[in-house]
Amino acid sequence: MKFGNYECTSIGMGYFYIDGGAMFGIVPKVLWEKQTPADAKNRIQMNMRSLLIRGNGKTILVDAGIGTKLTDKEKTIYGFEEEMGNMDAVLARQNLTPDDITDVIITHLHFDHAGGATYIENGELRPTFPNATYYIQKAQWETAMNPHSRDKNSFPAINFKPLKEAGVLTLLDGPGELSDGIELLVTHGHTAAQQHPLIKGADKSLFYCADLIPMAAHIPLSWIMAYDNLPMTIMEEKQAVLERAYKENWVLVFEHECGITAATVQRGSKGIEIKKTIVL
Numbered sequence: 001m002k003f004g005n006y007e008c009t010s011i012g013m014g015y016f017y018i019d020g021g022a023m024f025g026i027v028p029k030v031l032w033e034k035q036t037p038a039d040a041k042n043r044i045q046m047n048m049r050s051l052l053i054r055g056n057g058k059t060i061l062v063d064a065g066i067g068t069k070l071t072d073k074e075k076t077i078y079g080f081e082e083e084m085g086n087m088d089a090v091l092a093r094q095n096l097t098p099d100d101i102t103d104v105i106i107t108h109l110h111f112d113h114a115g116g117a118t119y120i121e122n123g124e125l126r127p128t129f130p131n132a133t134y135y136i137q138k139a140q141w142e143t144a145m146n147p148h149s150r151d152k153n154s155f156p157a158i159n160f161k162p163l164k165e166a167g168v169l170t171l172l173d174g175p176g177e178l179s180d181g182i183e184l185l186v187t188h189g190h191t192a193a194q195q196h197p198l199i200k201g202a203d204k205s206l207f208y209c210a211d212l213i214p215m216a217a218h219i220p221l222s223w224i225m226a227y228d229n230l231p232m233t234i235m236e237e238k239q240a241v242l243e244r245a246y247k248e249n250w251v252l253v254f255e256h257e258c259g260i261t262a263a264t265v266q267r268g269s270k271g272i273e274i275k276k277t278i279v280l
């Protein structure tokens with residue numbers, strides 16, 4: 001689907017499984033399991049939906065999934081099949097190779113967003129997209145390099161330290177225009193300086209929610225994750241984004257949602273709600 005000068009396509013990086021309670025925080029299970037049923041281990045299925053943005057001479061990837069570096073134990077915990085994170089196979093479906101990617105926007109450095117940024121070849125860690133510039137917010141980088149014990153397990157340095165060593169990393173300091181028609185918005189409630197691309201068109205724009213609104217079920221304001229470091233902050237940020245999405249006709253892309261790829265929103269009796277689901 002076209003937004004401004006850019007063709008935007010969602011691409012699946014595979015599925016993994018996370019504890020349903022952790023994904024919905026204080027929301028009772030009797031409510032969230034109506035939306036997303038849990039398995040025998042109380043886990044729910046999660047998508048990893050990246051975004052490909054093509055136009056103005058660029059081929060931009062937003063987030064890179066878990067990748068192929070999980071240990072056997074981690075693969076069991078997350079129910080992840082390695083072949084799903086294989087970037088050659090994922091990009092071949094778009095007639096692309098990792099060499100074709102010119103820019104990589106990593107929303108934040110948690111393993112399910114940044115794992116695919118690097119891979120192991122001949123025992124060495126390398127950037128998966130050798131010709132790309134990788135964009136990460138500076139405050140997120142500093143958080144990931146000195147993680148708090150609360151979310152330290154989500155920041156394995158093998159996913160991002162090799163980017164700096166290879167000289168492909170650009171650290172950004174706050175929101176702003178990345179290139180003509182692509183703006184980066186920054187939020188702090190999930191983790192410090194998570195960035196979200198907004199691809200602007202004349203009649204509609206696309207907003208990549210990442211972990212601000214990971215699934216369509218997280219649209220109601222109090223439906224936030226136990227993983228969110230600043231609960232009140234993320235609620236305020238989500239409200240502001242949903243208001244703009246309604247007023248400015250944004251298509252919201254849900255990275256972790258299995259059922260709905262993207263949607264526009266409207267004002268309903270209980271607040272902002274889905275107006276129309278969209279496939280990209």
Ligand SMILES: [Zn+2]
Pocket residue numbers: 110112113211214256
């Ligand atoms: Zn995530």
